[in-house]
Amino acid sequence: MDARTAYQELIADFREKCLLDSVGAVVGWDEQTYMPPKGSSHRAEQMALVAKMSHAKLTSPRIGERLAAVEGSELVRDGETIEAVNVREIRRSYYRAVKLPSRLVEELARVTTQAQHAWREARKNRKFADFAPWLEKVVALKREEAQAVGYRESPYDALLDEYEPGATAKEITEVFAKLRAELTPLVGAIVQSGRTPKRDLLTREFPIDRQAIFGQAAAAAIGFDFAAGRLDLAVHPFCSGIGPGDCRLTTRYAVREFNQGFFGILHEAGHGIYEQGLDAQHYGTPMGTAVSLGIHESQSRLWENQVGRSRPFWEAFLPRLQQTFPGVVDDVSLDDWMLAINDVKRSFIRVEADEATYNLHIILRFELEQALISGDLAPKDAPGAWNEKFQASFDLTPPDDAQGCLQDVHWSMGGIGYFPTYTLGNLFAAQFMEQARKDLPSLDEDVRHAQFGPLKDWLNEKIHRPGQQWRPQELCRRVTGQPMSHQPLIRYLREKFGTLYGL
C-alpha cells in the first residue's frame, strides 16, 4: 500500500471513530439535560455500546497497519505538515488504546462506576472509611494502567499524558513550586489588607429567568454562536463540542448565587468558543481537535476571569446588569462590585475558590495524586495527608472529609492526572492574555465597549484554528515566544489584587 492511500484510509477510519464519538456526545449531553429519570439504565447500555464500538474502531489492526505504512514515508518527513501532525497524534491515541488490555478497560469502567456511587454516599455521610476501599481499587487500577501505557520518568506521567499530551510531572512540579512560592505571600497580604468585599451583593435576589437572559446575552457578546450551539440546564455544568455547527453549554442557577450562574456561563462559553473555533475542514482528525485539557481550560478561564472579572468588562456590563435586574443592584458602585466578584479568602472548597487561592487547592491535589500513584501514600491515609497539607497551605484544617479529601469527584472517576490541567489552564490563560495585550493595544478599550471581536479573532487564529498542530508547551512558545511560566499569572494576580486590595 502506498503512503498516500494508507494515509487516506487512516483518516477515513479515524474520522469515522470521531463521528461515532460525537454520536456518543449527543447521547451523553441528553443524559445530563433532558433524559427522563427512568431512562438511566437503558442509557448506560447505550453509552457502553458506543464506547465499545469506538474502542474497537480505534484499536482495529487496520489503523496500526496504515500508520505503519505512512510513518517514515515522504508524506510525513516534514513534521509540521497536516499529514505529519495527524499521523503523530493518531499514533499517540492508537498506541495508548492498544496498550491497555481490554480486561483493564472493562475493570476500570466497572470499578469507577461503583466508586462514584460509593464516593457520593461517603461524601454525604462525611465518612471517608466507606470510600477508602474504592479509592484503593481505583489507585491500584490506575497504577496498572500507568505500567501498561509506559513512561520515561514517572508512572504519573502516563496518566497525565491522557489529559495533557507530552506534559511531565517533573516540569509541572517545577513551575507549580515557583507559583506557590509567590502565591502564598500574595494571599497572605490580601487576607491581611483589611479590605472586605460586600459579599451580600452577590446573594441578593437575582430571578433565574433574568439570570438566563443576562448570561446568554453575555455569552453571545463574547462570541459564542448560538446558531451553532445551545445553553441548557444541568446539575454539573459542562461544555460538549458535538461537531461542526453544534456545541452545547450547560449551567445551573440559584436565585441567591449570582456568581455560580453567570461566571459558570462565561466559563463554559470560553470552552464553547474554542470548540466553535476549531477548523471544521479538519473535523474528525487531530488537526481539527482541541490540544489538551490545559489549553481548553485556558480558554474558559480567560473569558471567565481575565475578561469576565476585569474592571473594563464591568464598565460595560454593570449598567446592563442594573437594567436587567431593576431594583436589585441599582445602588451598587463599580468599585464595590469589582471587590465582591474578586473576593479572596482561604476556604475549603476548590470549586468555590477565587483566582488567587484556587491554584493552591490544585497543587495540594497534584502532590497527593503523585504520592498515591508512586505508592508513597496509601489510599487509606489520604485524609491525614490532605489535612496536613491543607494546614500548611491555608492555615486551616477541614472540619470533616466532605470539606477535605472527599470534596471532588475526580478520583472516584479514575481521573487521576486531571487536576493539574486546571492550573495549567490558569497559567496558559495569563500568558496568552499578556501576549494578546501586546498584539491588541486597544484590548481594554474594546472590552470597555463590549467589543470582544478582536480578542476572539486573535484566539481563533492563534489557539483554536491550529488544532493539535503543536503540543501544549510548543503552542505556548509559538503564541507567546516564551516557554510556559508562572510569571504572567503572578504578574496578573499581583496587579489585579494589588489594586483591588490596596497592597
Add this chain to the structure above:
Amino acid sequence: MDARTAYQELIADFREKCLLDSVGAVVGWDEQTYMPPKGSSHRAEQMALVAKMSHAKLTSPRIGERLAAVEGSELVRDGETIEAVNVREIRRSYYRAVKLPSRLVEELARVTTQAQHAWREARKNRKFADFAPWLEKVVALKREEAQAVGYRESPYDALLDEYEPGATAKEITEVFAKLRAELTPLVGAIVQSGRTPKRDLLTREFPIDRQAIFGQAAAAAIGFDFAAGRLDLAVHPFCSGIGPGDCRLTTRYAVREFNQGFFGILHEAGHGIYEQGLDAQHYGTPMGTAVSLGIHESQSRLWENQVGRSRPFWEAFLPRLQQTFPGVVDDVSLDDWMLAINDVKRSFIRVEADEATYNLHIILRFELEQALISGDLAPKDAPGAWNEKFQASFDLTPPDDAQGCLQDVHWSMGGIGYFPTYTLGNLFAAQFMEQARKDLPSLDEDVRHAQFGPLKDWLNEKIHRPGQQWRPQELCRRVTGQPMSHQPLIRYLREKFGTLYGL
C-alpha cells in the same frame, strides 16, 4: 453449534443492533427538537453512520448462520414460544435486509433526501412538474425494491410488508371497499344534516403555556408516564420510543388552534403508552417490539378519537378546560363543544380531516400507490388521477396540487405502502374498543370520572405486552375473536355521528 447457543448469540447480536438503533433514535429526536440550526450537516453524517453500522450488524453473516442453526430445531418447534417468535421475526428483518443490494439502499437514501427537498419546493410553489422527475425516480427505485424483496401476489405487498408485516394489498382492498361503501353515504348524510358546529370555539385565544399544562395533564391522566418520558416541541409531531424508561413525545401549538395541540398530544401519548407498555424484559428482541404501524396507529387513534373525542371524556375535561383557560370557554356547553371537536366536512387536506372523511383520503392514496407500483399510472400523471378520484370521493376538485397530490411528504420519502396503515389503525382501534367495552362494562363511567387505568391496563395486557408474538391480523383475532373488519369502525362512526348530527 447447538441450537440453544446459536439462539443466545442471535439474540445478543440482534439486541446490539436494536441498542444501536436506539442511539440513533436519541440523535434523531435531538435533531427535531434541540439541535442548533448550523448542526444539520454534521447531524446527517452522524445519522448516516449509525444507519450504516446498524445495517452492517443486521446483515452480518453471523445472523444468517445462527438463524440457520436454530430454525428447524426443537427450540422453535412450537411456533408460539418466545424463541419461535423471535426467530421468525428476526428472519423476516434479516431476509428483507440482505435481499436489498447495498447499491439500492444507498441510492434510495440519496434520492429520497433530494426528493424531499424538491417536494418541499414544489409544494411551496404549487408546481407538480418540479417534483415529477423525483417521483419518477422514487417509484422506479421502489419498484426495484419490490422485485428484490419478492412477493407472492403483488409487488405492492413487498413494500406494504415493511410497515405492516404479513398484510397484502388484496385483503386491504377488500376491507377498504366495504368501508368506502358505508362511509360515502354516511358523510353525505352528515353534510346534509343541517347541523353546523360552532367552529369558532376552537379558534379562540388559547395561550400556549396553558395548552401545554392542559395537554400534559391529560397525557398523564390517560397513563403516559412522564418519569419515563417527555413532551417537547417539534415542527412535525412524533413519538419516539428510545428504550425502556425513555419515550419522547413531541407536539406543536398554535394559539388559535386548540385541536392541533391537544389532540396531537393525545395522539402521540397513545403511541407513547404503547411503547411504555412493551415488555422491558424483551427489549431489543421482537417479543419486546411493537407489531406494526397499523397496530401502533390503532393505539394513537384510540386515545385521540375513541376516547379523546368522546362525550364521557369531555364530561370530565370540559370543566378542567374551563378552569385552565378562564374567560375563554366559560360559555361553552358540552353539546356545542362535542360538535365542534367532531366537525365533519369534505376538505382537501388529509391531516386536517375528521374521523369520517379521513379514511376516504387514505383509500384514494392506497389506490394511486398501487397503480404507481404496478406501472398502471405514470408518475407524471399523478395529479390528474388524484383530482379525478378526489372529485369522485369528495365531490370537490383541489384548486392546486399543493392541496392535492403534493400535500403529503410520504412519497418523496420513499414511504410507499405507508398510507394504508393509518386506516388500518382506525379499523383496529374501533375493533379493539368494541371488545374493551365488552370486557370493561364500566368503561364509559370510568372515563366520565377521568379514570383511565382499566382501559390502559386492558391495552397493556392485550396489545402491548405481547410484542410481536402475533402478526397484526392474528393479534386482532386473538384480542377480539374476529378477523379484522370494517364493521366496528362503521358501527362506531354511525352511532357517534348519528347522535351528534341527529341522523
